[in-house]
Amino acid sequence: MTDKSAPPRVRAGRPTREQAEARHQELLDAALDLFLEHGFEVTTIEMIAARVSMTKRTIYARHPDKATLFRTAIQRAIERQIVPPHVLEALERGKLGATLEAIAWLRIEQIAAPHGLRLQHLINAESHRFPEIFTAYVEQSTRPLIDHVAAVLQRAVDAGEIAPTRVDHAASAFMSMVVGGPVRAIVGGLAPTRQELDEKVGFTVRLLLDGLRPR
Amino acid sequence: MTDKSAPPRVRAGRPTREQAEARHQELLDAALDLFLEHGFEVTTIEMIAARVSMTKRTIYARHPDKATLFRTAIQRAIERQIVPPHVLEALERGKLGATLEAIAWLRIEQIAAPHGLRLQHLINAESHRFPEIFTAYVEQSTRPLIDHVAAVLQRAVDAGEIAPTRVDHAASAFMSMVVGGPVRAIVGGLAPTRQELDEKVGFTVRLLLDGLRPR
DNA sequence: GTGAATAGCAACTCGCCCGTATCATTTGCA
């Protein structure tokens, strides 16, 4: 006895393939936003649906469950952060110090990006429930940069620019220093100025190069 | 019409003040454990109650709600991690390098402690809901150590042991390096050996001292 | 055009958990 005396239907209908695909991208963007803001548990499917003016039904038509939607959205964010090799190579400057500074800035901008740091925290926080996401993040985002720094340093060692050393330790230490400051600042609610960051990056690079100066 | 034909009573009764206090400590320990393991949302009051063989009733007699219980338990964990000033002073060794190594080890052991890193992650993850906890952690745990390193370095500058420099930057960079490696390792599921850590700490201290060697 | 697949909506079920209330029981403490 579905009377429907006052049919409140507003809009419906099957969208074009392009329309559907665009909506789907919107959905993933919204899901990412909300997950980053509120975490996995607190974010509800209906919050996401409301954000893009859909209903749960439509979301569940594409994604089997909340966990899968989460994985998909986060993996997408990780992929956006991947730096392709040719970009890394393009960071090569003439002088070692300038190259390191360029790499440092690349990472800082990733972290300072609208939700860059939240992504890290979310992935850490959910690393129990989604260990594969954590692994993916390290493998695809963190590690390549460290490895690249190590390679740059190794070349500098070979060229006699710096003293022989454990380039892996040095690279890891360098990235830790670069990231540590901004992370503390941003998480603490501060927005470090370009100048402050510049100062810190300069300090870090100088410290590393002085520490590794050939005897 | 509560019949209660089969009263399955087992045990009850009023405990001694000391007993009650002891149970209360047990409760907070259990709550902390579970919050660290599962996070705020997933952990339920009944999980905590079961862990210490209590009922919700008893918990709610002491804590107005779940959020307050969370704050109390976490604050307790933070306080346990606070290093009293006299302990910091006792880390002073004759040589600057040895002092820095001692400080580094102190922090590494905090992080490698059974739930040391989880505490950080939990606090970060819940920093939206409980910003005051996040602030407390930084103020009471992170910052004092960095400040102490800065003070140690300043004294070394005054003594001419190292070149004049921004000791705040240097201290921050040092602690970042010290913490960065172990964090990546532990979160990644690895358990770095004492020897590996020793090697890293040694490397870090040497890098800093060489980088700051007086001209 | 016509039929079938598809996207959409709304309402529903189911289960979970917080917080509270009730009653019985034990026991510290005055």
Place this chain on the structure above:
DNA sequence: TGCAAATGATACGGGCGAGTTGCTATTCAC
């Protein structure tokens, strides 16, 4: 000794969110 505090057992209201289903409306394919 007797009272009240403290706790256990249990039930339940209220709310909420995940996932499902029935139905409708539109578009794609032939």
